[in-house]
Amino acid sequence: MEYNLVDARGRSCPEPVIMTKKALDTHSGREHRVLVDSMVAVENIKRYAINQGYSVKVEEQEQEFTLHIKK
């Protein structure tokens, strides 16, 4: 299975959301995984993706997060 990977670790507001938005706009229909390292980014991306009609699952490993975003 293919997925689209966005690495937004270390980026300050609102870059992780912009990067996610670009990914969702460009590669529709695929699963997206977004890597971030702050809860703020997790919350902002989650809110954005859910508002756009996606479902979001969050995985945490040692203060780093992977968001799985699917239609």
Place this chain on the structure above:
Amino acid sequence: MKKLEGKMIATGGIIGIIAALLVKFGNPVNMGVCVACFFRDIAGGLGLHRAQVVQYLRPEIPGFILGSFGMAKAKGEFKSRGGATPLIRFILGFFLMVGALVFLGCPLRMILRLANGDLNALVGLVGYAAGIAVGIEFLKRGFTLGKSTAQPAASGYTMPVLALGILGLLIAAPAFVFFSESGPGAMKAPMLMSLGAGLLIGAMLQRTRLCTAGGFRDAMLIKDFHYLWGLIGIFVFALAGNLVFNFEAFKLGFAGQPIAHTEHIWNFLGMALAGVTAVLLGGCPLRQTILAGEGDSDAAVTILGLIAGAAFAHNFGLAASANGVPLNGKIAVIIGFIVVLIIGVSVVQHVNRQSIATRSKKEGGASVGI
């Protein structure tokens, strides 16, 4: 989603009411909470500028930092991080402060002024939104201050320790610290009340991430009104709080507003400069202060820029007063726009040159097979 909106309105509401109460108990009118003014007062208290009417080690600021620090620690979110283009952050912070002191207040005070009938703040608000729109254009073209990385613990603890140091100096009041005997710097709520208010706001904002720049930015950029609800909460509850606690101070109009001037173009441009710099920095002065408490040393550098900007603003006669904006202040704002423009263009060019990074950003990520 309704629950989230309610939470943001409540957060803003508490800030609005606290601001009204701090005015009732001694802070200057429409300055219950003002991040730019308070950093300016602290710069004065430390003798970095000698404007005698604005010198006080405002305990609200260490309160914000330590409140955020405590909450971040409790929630496991404290993380020493930084190293993302600190010098440019310092410069942007510097000019953010210049813009704020030409307008006479940070974006938070702008909302509080508006909530007390000061229509000059409406002009400032339009300027702030315009500045944010310009900042968004840079973001859309790929503007970034790069990636922060993990830093030594000493880096992340710097601002919380500095906050304790400021409180220590406030309590010990050694001879080398300056305290205004008249003017806004002499108007202050009781120390413990100010500190408590700061701690509460700091802890609350660490959780809710409220940011005055983020509110407008996200509404314009991605149609997300989450943070804007918080700003509306500040406005509505500060208005209500002022009408209840400071009714005699409420006045609708442009002329004769407390610690404000009526030079519309400079109210507009001052806040526009604050808006564009806040977007490029990823947050307003309030948000930077909260981030600095969480161990973000990039935000800490931004704060040092704000403090330096405040010191220069008074040493060089840039800051406005009720009499209006001095010529030097106008020139400084124009220089600020030129510098911000150069930084913006330079960063965008740099990003576009880095082809790999650009491709991954422009195309929205890289494909990975599993």
